[in-house]
Amino acid sequence: MSYNFNFTPIWNNFDLLLQGALVTLQLSATTMVFGLLVGLVGASLKLWGPRPGRWIATGYVDFIRNTPLLAQLFIVYFGLPSLGVRISAETAAVIGLTIYMGAYATEIVRAGITAIPKSQIEAGRCLGMSHWQVFRYVIVFPALKTVYPALTSQFVLLMLGSSLVSLISAKELFHVAAYLDSRTFLPFEIYLVVSLMYLAMSLGFRVLFRVVGHFAFAKT
Amino acid sequence: MKYSLSKFGAIAAAVVSLAVGGQAAVAKSTLHEVIDRGKVIVGVPVDSPPFGFIDENGEPAGFDIDLTKLLAKQLGVELEMVPMTSINRIPYLLTNKVDVQVNLFGATPERAKQVAFTSPYSGxxxxxxxxxxxxxxxxxxxxxxxxxxxxxxxxxxxxxxxxxxxxxxxxxxxxxxxxxxxxxxxxxxxxxxxxxxxxxxxxxxxxxxxxxxxxxAPASIGLRQGDPDWMRWLETFVYYNKINGELQKLHRKWLDEDLQKDLPSF
Structure with missing residues (x-):
């Protein structure tokens, strides 16, 4: 068994891979923000919403967390145009991944909020804080601090999972890799390099999250 | 000397007659074999709709199947179709298992080293x-x-x-x-x-x-090399049906398009 590695075609097309990596980063970052927002709303609905709201939130979380991401992406990408809404692959990817991330974020945020002792909330009220102030300073902020590690892991998983949107023709890193593979027939080399690029991005995100966490939760 | 010359002549005559006789046996055209046999054996596709597939009654159907039936009809012989995948087209011809391939067969220089192709009838x-x-x-x-x-x-x-x-x-x-x-x-x-x-x-x-x-990617009829009579008949078959509109009918029926006007003739 011997294999002669040939990386030359990959370096020649490295700008394409970098472009794909950039799209992956944009896609992941956008989805993280939207997904977290959906998570906050979802968790609030689940904990304090009216009964129908709670049902909807529970149904949403259960459906998304128990079906394949690929099926969800195909429903968004192929389903919406059938209803007359035409969206680009990249938009479909953001929508699909946000829905996916939102469900996981809902559960994570809910766990964080549940972990806050009731007495802490009562203490906030006793100090004369408004509802909004209690929500912001006593509930959401400490809750996010508690679940921050879980949330960041989920974000990294999302970034890695975004490779699936290559199947709906979104031109992110994995799509570029498959494209190069179809032209050069060097899958070993290409997916090795691409894996290292994903690894670099994951590590980059982890460092970034640590720095952000350090500053964001420094006061509390 | 004289004796040996005549002896040589006799041997030479025997060799020549043997060679001619042998050649005649080998060179009998598939065309005449088919006519004598009263049946033509044709390799057809069954995995390439709409050129060849198995219809809802379990029978072969498609463009190439219809063309094959026309070929048997115009030869005036019975038809035996041998369904096969594309990989078997050349081996079946070379081992005499079929007389001809009407099998979505594209003429390429590589294939033409082993088998012969008529002018394309579709593609x-x-x-x-x-x-x-x-x-x-x-x-x-x-x-x-x-x-x-x-x-x-x-x-x-x-x-x-x-x-x-x-x-x-x-x-x-x-x-x-x-x-x-x-x-x-x-x-x-x-x-x-x-x-x-x-x-x-x-x-x-x-x-x-x-x-x-x-x-x-034009499709031609494929046959064994070195058989000018058979080749000529098949070329005539393609040409004749191009002119009389039969090929056009098949194009409309199966491909929903017209017979290409610029379809090349070899």
């Missing part, structure tokens, strides 16, 4: 297809339209040389590509005409029409 079109409201007739007019194609296929490689990369949307496989085309995620489809014909049958409300041709 595959690799083209860009789209619904009626997309007005495009050449690669220069694609504008902002998005063309769906299976990644890494012949269609992809050909299309990539003809239109800007921004117009091409690549999918994992033919099924996903078709889904994109028929849901409207892509405006056009780079495909082989036989796939389009089959897809159109299932999606009558968004019919795909040929916008422009990327490449043609």
């Amino acid at each position: 595959l079109i690799i083209g860009v297809y789209g619904p009626a409201d997309v007005k495009v007739t050449s690669p220069e007019e694609v504008g902002d339209y998005r063309i769906a194609v299976g990644r890494g296929t012949t269609m992809d490689l050909t299309l990539s040389e003809m239109v800007p990369d921004d117009n091409i949307v690549r999918y994992e496989d033919e099924a996903t590509t078709m889904a994109a085309v028929f849901t409207g995620q892509a405006d056009m489809w780079a495909a082989v005409n036989m796939h389009v014909i089959n897809a159109n049958k299932k999606n009558a409300d968004r019919k795909m029409e040929l916008k422009f041709v990327m490449r043609r």
Whole structure:
């Protein structure tokens, strides 16, 4: 068994891979923000919403967390145009991944909020804080601090999972890799390099999250 | 000396007559074999609709099947069809298992080293297809339209040389590509005409029409080399049915398109 590695075609097309990596980063970052927002709303609905709201939130979380991401992406990408809404692959990817991330974020945020002792909330009220102030300073902020590690892991998983949107023709890193593979027939080399690029991005995100966490939760 | 000369002459005459006799036996044309036998044995496709497939009654049907029936009819003999996959076309000819292949057989220099080909009677079109409201007739007019194609296929490689990369949307496989085309995620489809014909049958409300041709892959009748009589008859068969409209009828029936006017004759 011997294999002669040939990386030359990959370096020649490295700008394409970098472009794909950039799209992956944009896609992941956008989805993280939207997904977290959906998570906050979802968790609030689940904990304090009216009964129908709670049902909807529970149904949403259960459906998304128990079906394949690929099926969800195909429903968004192929389903919406059938209803007359035409969206680009990249938009479909953001929508699909946000829905996916939102469900996981809902559960994570809910766990964080549940972990806050009731007495802490009562203490906030006793100090004369408004509802909004209690929500912001006593509930959401400490809750996010508690679940921050879980949330960041989920974000990294999302970034890695975004490779699936290559199947709906979104031109992110994995799509570029498959494209190069179809032209050069060097899958070993290409997916090795691409894996290292994903690894670099994951590590980059982890460092970034640590720095952000350090500053964001420094006061509390 | 005289004796030996005549002896030599006798041997020479024997050798010549043997050679001629032997040659006559070998060179009997498949054409006459078929006529004497009263039956022609034809290799046909059954896995390439609409050229050859098994219909709902379990019978072979399609363009090549109809052409094969016409061939037997015009020869005035019975027909025996031998269904086979494309990989077996040359071996079946070379081992005399069939007289001829009417089997979506594309003439290439590589194949022509082993078997002979008539002039093409039809062929595959690799083209860009789209619904009626997309007005495009050449690669220069694609504008902002998005063309769906299976990644890494012949269609992809050909299309990539003809239109800007921004117009091409690549999918994992033919099924996903078709889904994109028929849901409207892509405006056009780079495909082989036989796939389009089959897809159109299932999606009558968004019919795909040929916008422009990327490449043609003509289909010829294949036969063994070194048989000029048989070759001549088959060439006559193709030519005759081109002129009398039979091939045009088959094109309309199976391919929903006209017989190409510029179909080459060898």
